[in-house]
Amino acid sequence: MKKIYGNKQLLATLAGMRESGRTAHSLIFYGEKGSGRKTMADYYTAQLLCEEPVNGAPCGKCAACRNVSSLSHPDVIYVPTEGKREGYSVGIARSVIKDSIVKPNNHTGRKVYIFRDCSNMDPRTQNILLKLIEEPPDHAYFIFTAESKYEFLPTIISRCVCFGVSPCTEEEAEQSLLESGFDSREVAAAVECFHGNIGRCTDYIVDPEIRRRVDLTKRLADSIIEKDEYGLNLALFSLGSSRNEIREVLSMTDKLVRDCAVLSRSAGAEIIGCYREGAKRLSGMVTAYQAARLHDRIDKAWGAMEANVNPPLVLAALSAEMIEIVR
Numbered sequence: 001m002k003k004i005y006g007n008k009q010l011l012a013t014l015a016g017m018r019e020s021g022r023t024a025h026s027l028i029f030y031g032e033k034g035s036g037r038k039t040m041a042d043y044y045t046a047q048l049l050c051e052e053p054v055n056g057a058p059c060g061k062c063a064a065c066r067n068v069s070s071l072s073h074p075d076v077i078y079v080p081t082e083g084k085r086e087g088y089s090v091g092i093a094r095s096v097i098k099d100s101i102v103k104p105n106n107h108t109g110r111k112v113y114i115f116r117d118c119s120n121m122d123p124r125t126q127n128i129l130l131k132l133i134e135e136p137p138d139h140a141y142f143i144f145t146a147e148s149k150y151e152f153l154p155t156i157i158s159r160c161v162c163f164g165v166s167p168c169t170e171e172e173a174e175q176s177l178l179e180s181g182f183d184s185r186e187v188a189a190a191v192e193c194f195h196g197n198i199g200r201c202t203d204y205i206v207d208p209e210i211r212r213r214v215d216l217t218k219r220l221a222d223s224i225i226e227k228d229e230y231g232l233n234l235a236l237f238s239l240g241s242s243r244n245e246i247r248e249v250l251s252m253t254d255k256l257v258r259d260c261a262v263l264s265r266s267a268g269a270e271i272i273g274c275y276r277e278g279a280k281r282l283s284g285m286v287t288a289y290q291a292a293r294l295h296d297r298i299d300k301a302w303g304a305m306e307a308n309v310n311p312p313l314v315l316a317a318l319s320a321e322m323i324e325i326v327r
């Protein structure tokens with residue numbers, strides 16, 4: 001069973017539900033990417049199915065716990081996504097409704113449906129699921145994970161118990177990564193970029209692509225600081241047209257701009273971005289108003305991308321606007 005770091009209050013609440021027998025049938029675990037919302041969904045699932053929970057927590061040893069942890073429990077259904085956008089279709093929702101009537105065959109009499117990463121879930125799918133989560137069969141549980149609970153329709157939110165999963169402290173992240181066997185220098189570099197977000201720190205260590213994106217974000221910041229429009233253009237163009245990559249680099253740049261705004265008020269402020277040194281230098285040269293405008297431009301660029309404007313066009317405009325703001 002994967003150990004959970006931080007989130008003590010949430011763990012206590014879940015354990016309390018299991019102990020009192022008042023387990024929620026429909027839940028949303030939300031939090032930023034890498035914060036552990038899927039791990040939390042698996043944990044709650046183990047809690048529901050564990051043969052001998054200890055003070056409401058899964059024992060981690062019984063067959064049910066082991067099967068949940070290896071993603072092979074017959075009564076845990078990871079609802080599949082479909083199509084290019086990897087969404088949950090209306091057809092899939094209908095098949096879940098049909099399947100949920102069938103009783104499970106395990107000691108707890110429960111079965112769990114997990115809908116992972118519900119970003120942009122089709123409203124029609126949500127409307128079909130609404131009735132099910134409103135009056136679920138006694139044995140059925142539904143867990144949704146997403147970056148924000150507002151990915152869902154208000155009618156769904158109001159029928160689910162919603163829990164935010166928070167990143168840990170940097171110390172907890174460090175401890176977790178060291179326990180996973182990573183090298184201490186790699187761990188320090190990862191925590192420097194992604195702080196208490198264990199999932200993102202792990203990505204940083206194991207995935208060269210993530211390190212490249214961090215480096216690119218740093219290059220963008222350096223170009224803005226040096227008011228180097230040519231360098232900024234080069235960095236932005238090397239992003240290519242992968243929306244995922246652009247989204248991630250823009251999001252990291254936006255966090256850096258946010259850090260720059262808080263550092264200008266207090267030099268020791270806690271930061272959330274991947275480049276403290278850059279944020280510090282930028283905070284020495286822009287006003288809070290300029291930082292707000294930078295944030296606004298990044299936000300608009302992302303909006304244009306979402307509206308299917310050609311990525312190179314959006315990035316060229318963004319580059320010109322950012323340099324104009326800091327000039």
Ligand SMILES: [Zn+2]
Binds near residue numbers: 050053064
């Ligand atoms: Zn167990």
